[in-house]
Amino acid sequence: MKTLFLLFTLFATLFGDKILTLATYNVENLFDLEKNGTEYEEYIPNSTSNWNQRNYKIKLENISHVIKEMDADIIALQEIENLQALMDLRFALKQKGLYYQYYSIADKKNTTVKVALLSKIPFLYSKELSVTLTNEHRNILEAKFKIENQELYIFVNHWKAKSGPESKRVVSAKALKKRVEEIGYDKNIILLGDFNSDYEEHIKFARNRKHNDTNGITGINHILGTINQQENSSKISSAKESFYNLWYDTDEENRYTHIYKDKKEALDNILISQPLLQNRDFSYIKNSITNFNRNYLLSKKGVNRWEISQGSIKKHKGEGYSDHLPIIAKFNIR
Template identity: 65%
Template sequence: MKISTYNVENLFDLKKNGYEYKEYIPYTNSGWNDKAYKAKLKNLSRVIKDIDADIIALQEIESLQALKDLQFQLKRDGLYYQYIKIADAKDTVIKVALLSKIPFVYAKDLVVGYSYAFRDILEVKFKINNENLYLFVNHWKSKAGPESMRIAYAKALKKRVQELGKNKNIIALGDFNSHYEEYKTFKRKRKLNDTDGITGINHILGTINYQQNASNTTHTKENEFYNLWYDTQEEKRYSYIYRGKKEALDNILISASLLDEKGLDYKQNSITSFVKPYLYKGKYIYRWQMSKGKIRKHKAKGYSDHLAVVAEFTTNTN
């Protein structure tokens, strides 16, 4: 079973609702129109079809309509995701969503904060080979905000995990806007470190305690997560490139029961960023292209500023 997460970089529909980013207001001088929208859908479909995950978590989807249009484009291109869901209980500008070949038991929004500064987390429960799997799709606050905002997401997630109880199969994935060792990287940045060195991804979710290969992490504690980035070579741990520097903003975190070699389990050494030549332009990720200038215009070329991250899981009951 292949599970992936992909920040698709601003998939907006062509309906004006008043919340759009300026350059995504449809049918204005920025050129967000039928041509640009169709190109964006077609390009994202190419990537998602090449990944061919059983379940793919998405970030930066504006609406259910945009998600349905992507689903339809994928179907036209030969990959059908029958089951879809978007966290749209709160009308934030962009939202998290899910495409799945596997039916889910339920899907619901997990509220992080009532302010529109916080996007909801999407909680989805699956039943696979008579085992429950809980998947949480995240898109935490960007580095435009301090660490305390990302800690709010981590605390909401941890609280829900504690409510679910012990020994559950849990995957938390998405764009955490956090390095797998954020506690090291953000200390030098005063505007980010407003928490006395405490981070959401490392301290609240407990990933700081398990910085080794997956084969050595069976002692992961209750309500703490293992970050799958530790299960591949350090030079491969990235999904984003900022000013020439590779960063790991997108993460897949798993609970201890997915490492116990019983039933549903993580397939060791399977974590990877999804790298294809067409997703690069020189040394940089071939993001969605816009012109520079006073009015930024869509060129109807490119993909996303993030790479997808993919991991595999076995569903053997032996």
């Protein structure tokens, strides 16, 4: 599978096609050092938790190292506190020789963490898609690109956590679907980020009464139409109103970005509209989806997350990266 992808990349390069690398990464609570009153308790700057200049610098160094190694053209980010934190990450990347000239963050709502976007490619616009009027749900970030005369819409998501029921995530899915319908399913559309949903959530949550308060309906599978997908993008035959989850295009053992109690989970996803599967002027490169599971991002406990002691007073240890692994996928633009 990997050999075929390398051969395709060489072929595309020789014949002048452009390879677009796309990534998504939940960086796990990137907070700056300004106190604004919405921080989690352990991220109050310069408090007993040791969220200070030293640990913030280590966090930026570690996360920027991962992003630098991926070197994506466009990367979606989740759990960024605010614009300042995004700019500090962008500067850390620039110091490493990776410059993202274009950036955006969904910061109109005063939520604790937000979604953002870094890009080497200019976008025609970026704007926020409001899920609800309250701060209960984070806004979705929408950006439109025009690359080699091809239009591309990207939506960065961070849905409600699994500490809450599926109905919370359905709200985000419905808002997203409504916007997609306005744009049109015949467009090149990518939905990505932390959906807090498995690619087969409708199967895995069915017996969990805590989650299943929707009579079996899930946001990612039913509302966005990823249910009953075939295991290979070259064989897929779905309604044009459905999205294809790229996890089906890699080996099942590699379909994870999070490990909870020794159980691998695919909380992060990349979904693409049907035109991106049809091998046209802008198309997904088969077998290119992968989680970025470098050895330094894994530990005996699972994913090598940012370490905070769990005593009566939580303290930052200045070690680790994030509790999520990034995902990368590649697209061909003729």
